[in-house]
Every structure is written in C-alpha cells, then in structure tokens.
Amino acid sequence: MQRVRTLLADNEFKENIAKIASKEKERQFCRHDLHHFLDVARICYQLWLEEKCPDQENIDKEIIYTAALLHDIGRWQEYDGAGDHALISSEMAHTILERLGFNRGEISIITQAISVHRKINGRETVLGRMLYRADKLSRLCHVCPVQDECYKYHYLKEQDIY
Ligand SMILES: [Fe+2]
Ligand SMILES: [Fe+2]
Numbered sequence: 516m517q518r519v520r521t522l523l524a525d526n527e528f529k530e531n532i533a534k535i536a537s538k539e540k541e542r543q544f545c546r547h548d549l550h551h552f553l554d555v556a557r558i559c560y561q562l563w564l565e566e567k568c569p570d571q572e573n574i575d576k577e578i579i580y581t582a583a584l585l586h587d588i589g590r591w592q593e594y595d596g597a598g599d600h601a602l603i604s605s606e607m608a609h610t611i612l613e614r615l616g617f618n619r620g621e622i623s624i625i626t627q628a629i630s631v632h633r634k635i636n637g638r639e640t641v642l643g644r645m646l647y648r649a650d651k652l653s654r655l656c657h658v659c660p661v662q663d664e665c666y667k668y669h670y671l672k673e674q675d676i677y
C-alpha cells in the first residue's frame with residue numbers, strides 16, 4: 516500500500532481536494548471529500564472480498580484504494596462547466612498515476628473504472644462495476660436532511676444499504 520500512502524501525501528491530489536472543498540462550501544447535498552473517497556474505497560474493497568471477484572483484471576487492495584481515492588478528483592471542474600466529472604477524473608487520474616509510477620496496465624484498469632463510476636453501461640469492467648456500486652452505497656440517503664430536493668434520492672431510496 517506504499518503507493519496509496521504516496522498518493523495521500525501528493526500535493527496535486529491535495530490541491531484538487533482543496534478545490535472541490537472550496538466549490539462545495541455552500542453545497543447542501545453530498546460532498547466529495549476525503550471522507551467520501553475513503554468510504555468508497557472501503558466499501559469497494561469489501562465488495563471485492565465478499566464476492567471473490569475474479570482476478571483477471573489483476574485487482575488488489577492497492578488498485579481498489581487508488582481508484583476510489585481518485586474517482587471524483589476532477590469534481591471541481593464539473594462545477595466550472597467542464598462536463599462529466601467521471602471522464603475528467605479519469606483523465607486527471609491518468610496523469611497522476613503516470614507520475615506516481617503506476618504501469619500502463621494498472622493505469623488502464625483504474626482509469627476505465629473511474630470513467631464509468633457515474634453510469635454503468637453493461638460493458639464496464641469488474642472494477643468499474645464495483646466502484647459504481649460502492650459510490651452509491653457510500654451515500655446515507657435514508658437519513659439525508661435534503662432528500663426532497665435531491666434528484667438522486669428518487670432512485671437511491673430503494674437501494675439496499677448493504
Ligand atoms: Fe462521482
Ligand atoms: Fe463519488
């Protein structure tokens with residue numbers, strides 16, 4: 516998990532988290548902070564353990580945590596009108612992962628998963644599907660004080676919390 520430790524200490528990573536926090540200062544809905552990233556990492560890893568996912572994608576704990584920690588890293592750009600943050604985050608993750616020394620295969624697995632975390636299409640990878648599910652499971656819609664105003668609540672309220 517050395518590379519996860521390196522990522523958590525990385526200045527570019529921390530700067531992007533600070534940019535998201537600044538854009539979300541007044542946000543009443545779920546935020547995209549380190550708490551969320553870690554919740555998604557832990558849930559995603561739990562899914563992977565529970566479901567004994569095939570390891571044809573060479574997934575391990577470090578790959579799962581890295582994907583989850585980066586899955587929303589470009590969220591601040593969406594507030595600036597740059598488009599879908601899943602795609603933006605995937606591109607930004609690519610640059611960060613190259614700099615941190617991840618190999619091409621690992622970068623491909625992680626960035627593909629990040630790019631589909633908002634919306635799966637049936638062609639996503641095992642990690643993509645798990646990241647999507649973990650992202651949704653991480654949100655406490657059942658006790659959310661702004662349920663009525665949140666468009667996501669209307670489809671997440673029916674989901675299991677486990
Ligand atoms: Fe997201
Ligand atoms: Fe997320």
